[in-house]
Amino acid sequence: MAGPTFQALPGFRDFIPRECAVRNYLFETWRATARRCGYVEYEAPILEDTSLYLKKSGGELSAQLFRFEDQGGRDVTLRPEVTASLARLAAEHQRHFPKPLKWFEIGQCFRYEKPQKGRGREFYQFNVDILGEAGPAADAELIALAIETMLAFGFVAGDFVVRVSDRHAWIEFASRHGLAADAIPEFLGIVDKIERDKPEILAAKLAALSLTTAQVREFIADPANASPAYLAIRADLTARGLGAFVELDLSIVRGLAYYTGVVFEVFDAKKSMRAVAGGGRYDTLVATISDGAVDLPATGFAMGDYVIRNLIEETTHTAMQLAVWLQRHAAACDVFVVVADEAQRAAALKLVTDLRRAGIATDLPLTAAKVAKQFQSAERSGARFALVVGAEYPELKLKVLASRSEESGTAATAVAWLTARLLEPDGPLFA
RNA sequence: GUGGUCGUAGUUCAAUGGUAGAGCCCCAGAUUGUGAUUCUGGUUGUUGCGGGUUCGAGUCCCGUCGAUCACCCCA
Numbered sequence: 001m002a003g004p005t006f007q008a009l010p011g012f013r014d015f016i017p018r019e020c021a022v023r024n025y026l027f028e029t030w031r032a033t034a035r036r037c038g039y040v041e042y043e044a045p046i047l048e049d050t051s052l053y054l055k056k057s058g059g060e061l062s063a064q065l066f067r068f069e070d071q072g073g074r075d076v077t078l079r080p081e082v083t084a085s086l087a088r089l090a091a092e093h094q095r096h097f098p099k100p101l102k103w104f105e106i107g108q109c110f111r112y113e114k115p116q117k118g119r120g121r122e123f124y125q126f127n128v129d130i131l132g133e134a135g136p137a138a139d140a141e142l143i144a145l146a147i148e149t150m151l152a153f154g155f156v157a158g159d160f161v162v163r164v165s166d167r168h169a170w171i172e173f174a175s176r177h178g179l180a181a182d183a184i185p186e187f188l189g190i191v192d193k194i195e196r197d198k199p200e201i202l203a204a205k206l207a208a209l210s211l212t213t214a215q216v217r218e219f220i221a222d223p224a225n226a227s228p229a230y231l232a233i234r235a236d237l238t239a240r241g242l243g244a245f246v247e248l249d250l251s252i253v254r255g256l257a258y259y260t261g262v263v264f265e266v267f268d269a270k271k272s273m274r275a276v277a278g279g280g281r282y283d284t285l286v287a288t289i290s291d292g293a294v295d296l297p298a299t300g301f302a303m304g305d306y307v308i309r310n311l312i313e314e315t316t317h318t319a320m321q322l323a324v325w326l327q328r329h330a331a332a333c334d335v336f337v338v339v340a341d342e343a344q345r346a347a348a349l350k351l352v353t354d355l356r357r358a359g360i361a362t363d364l365p366l367t368a369a370k371v372a373k374q375f376q377s378a379e380r381s382g383a384r385f386a387l388v389v390g391a392e393y394p395e396l397k398l399k400v401l402a403s404r405s406e407e408s409g410t411a412a413t414a415v416a417w418l419t420a421r422l423l424e425p426d427g428p429l430f431a
Numbered sequence: 432g433u434g435g436u437c438g439u440a441g442u443u444c445a446a447u448g449g450u451a452g453a454g455c456c457c458c459a460g461a462u463u464g465u466g467a468u469u470c471u472g473g474u475u476g477u478u479g480c481g482g483g484u485u486c487g488a489g490u491c492c493c494g495u496c497g498a499u500c501a502c503c504c505c506a
Contacts (some may be wrong), residue, residue, distance in 0.1 A: 010497075064504080081506085109506080114432075116500065125506060128443075158502090196503090199493065255505070304506025340464050375466040399465070406465090 011121025019328070023124070025325050026139075026305050027106055030126040033106040033152045037145045040127060043102050044085035045123060050077040051389075052084050055288070061256075064111040066121075078110035081220035082127045083282070083300060084259070084289065090131050090298070101134030101139075118274060118306045128279075129300030131286070136229045137300050139262045139281060140236035146266055146277055146301055147237075147245050154321040160276065160311075163249035164234075164264040166227035170253065172221055173219055179209060185257060189217065229262050257396040258285045259416070261298065268311050276311055277303035291401075331382030334422055337364040338374040338399075340390030343420040348389040349395065351396075351414055358415045384422070 008014050015023055031041065037349040050067055064080035069170050075422060079085060084103055090101065099259045105127045112121060128145055130138045143162055147351060150160050170191060174184050189196075190205045194216065197205070203213050220224055225246050226234075254263045263280030279301025287297040312318040355362040361383055365374050379401060388397040394411035398421070409417045 007497080111505080113504075115498090119505070123506060134447090239440095275506075302506060307506060317450045326447095338465080359501095370462090372462070372466065381468055384464080390465080397465095400465075404466075 010122070011115035013120060013122065013255070019070060021326055023305065023323070024308065024329075025322055026124070026126075026309065027150050030104075030106055030149060030303070033149045034126075034128060034145065035147060037102075037141075039102040039104040039145070041133075042086075042105055043090055043107060044079075044082055046079055046104065046108060047076050048079055048085060048088075050075040052289070053077055053080060055377055061111075064113050066110040066112055069427050073094060080109055080111045081302070082107060082109065082125065083129070083285065083302075085288045085302075086127070086129055086131075087282075087289040089281050090296055091286050091294040094131065094294060094296060100133040100138060101129070104128045117326035120306060120309055124305040124320070126277075126303040126305075127300065128302075129298055131296050131298040133299075134264070134283065134297035137236060138239075138297075139229065139264075140233045142241055142279070142299050143233065143246070143264060144237060144242060146264075146279075146303070147242050149246075149303065150266065150276075150307060152317040153308070154349075155311075155315065156317070157244050158269055159230045159315060160245070160266055160269050162264055162266050163252050164228050164230055164246055164251050164262065165248070165252035166262045167259060168229065169225055169227045169254065172227075173225070177211060178214070179211075183209060187211075188253050189202060189255075191251065192255055194251055194427065223248060225250060227262075233262065241289050254280055258282045258288075259282055264301070266303070274307055276307050278303050314353070331361070331384070333361040333363040333381050335360055335362045335385045335387050336374075336378035336381050336383040338371060338378060338386050338388045339365060339368070340371050340374075340388050341393075342368050342389065344389050344393045347411065351387070351389060351411060354415050354420060358419055360415075360418055385418070387418070 002211070006071040013019070013188070034041070050065065051354055053065060054062055058113055065080060068076065070076050086103070086105070094101065106124065108122055108126075109125050113119060115121060118430075126149070128142060130142050143164070147162060153274075167188065169183060170188060175181075175185055179187055189210060194202060199213065206213055206216065230248060230358075233397050234243065234246055234248075237246050252263055252265055254265070260283045261281035262280070265275040266277040267275055279299070281297070281299040283297040286298060314321055337348050337352055337355075339345050352362050352364050365377055369377075375386060384401060386399040386401055388399065391395075396409050396411055396414060398407045398409060398418070399405070400407070
């Protein structure tokens with residue numbers, strides 16, 4: 001191990017085949033669920049002008065940017081989120097699409113943070129947004145997808161809950177207590193930390209705004225403070241049969257500065273207290289990004305791959321669903337060709353090509369090897385069948401690897417034979 | 432950015448301050464055209480890196496890099 005050793009940068013991951021398969025399970029579930037609900041996929045650049053993020057995302061995010069100067073002297077940043085890019089994209093292209101836009105994206109984001117459980121410097125996000133519809137029906141439709149996604153992973157009632165709030169409720173609270181409009185962002189920041197700040201610090205912060213902890217806690221505790229938008233969303237989701245997954249939680253405010261109304265988070269019902277997904281309404285972001293050229297109301301959420309994967313693997317029934325999926329997708333090929341006689345390798349190569357062109361996933365050993373070793377390779381590949389090409393060619397033997405039974409056929413009809421055979425069950429096992 | 436714990440073979444882990452080991456994995460053979468099990472044999476280390484203490488450091492001390500967990504924040 002002399003000299004420099006190379007490894008992945010801190011917070012970055014290698015996806016060896018099994019890890020990649022788990023990742024793809026998330027991707028395929030996300031994608032299938034979004035499509036099922038009428039969303040279309042888009043993608044945005046992974047690298048953007050830094051100013052896109054400095055303007056409106058706000059808060060800690062600007063301190064966590066993977067930011068550098070490119071060779072043309074531009075100040076650029078690997079995206080920490082995609083909402084800003086989406087707003088830019090939407091402002092530029094929205095004319096070409098009927099409203100509302102129901103768009104989703106699956107891609108990598110980057111934040112320069114200290115890696116720990118559930119968080120790396122690089123992560124994948126499932127981003128879903130509805131643009132061009134200002135009413136609560138859009139928020140309900142969006143939250144419905146968040147719930148359907150959880151259900152698609154195998155979570156059931158009791159495993160998770162969507163906590164919904166509305167910044168409008170707090171804005172009303174603030175104005176009723178005489179807070180200036182420009183003090184509201186700071187106030188929301190205090191509410192956001194109400195469960196995390198020490199009581200005396202919390203009290204001091206609120207006192208600066210002439211408020212008390214008791215006033216804020218009372219407001220959170222009273223269901224009567226639910227906003228009209230929340231009530232409409234709840235009624236909508238109840239009609240869908242999803243009402244049981246939603247609850248009011250006015251303590252949810254969320255950190256990002258651009259949220260303007262309804263905000264929500266999907267929580268693990270067990271005490272992990274970590275949001276699996278979060279989002280909300282951002283009605284002014286598109287206008288801000290486009291300098292007022294386009295005014296498009298919007299609502300969206302993001303689900304990160306770290307947390308959802310942890311939750312899936314820590315929950316018995318969802319972990320089993322993942323295991324079944326991995327099992328079903330683990331095979332490297334359907335048919336493994338065994339070259340029992342090297343003199344027939346040319347025939348085997350032709351056969352492999354024919355099978356592959358017929359759409360049958362086929363593999364073969366690249367160098368001469370003992371038959372026993374080739375069967376081991378076949379076994380490990382996960383293939384259902386081993387097709388033996390030997391001295392008796394063009395006669396072929398087909399071994400069903402699971403049952404160890406053997407069948408015969410000829411090279412001339414191999415493609416049709418195997419195509420049909422792959423559609424049939426393997427029959428009884430006799431070991 | 433702050434703090435705790437931990438860095439030994441590909442991997443999981445041993446080794447009262449006294450010659451660096453084991454399981455698994457991998458490779459080969461037993462078995463010349465059939466996979467499990469079993470048996471036999473075999474490869475692999477500047478003990479993360481750099482200093483210090485000591486007759487002697489994997490072990491103790493300092494630094495550094497990395498991993499991990501928590502805080503901060505968030506997906």
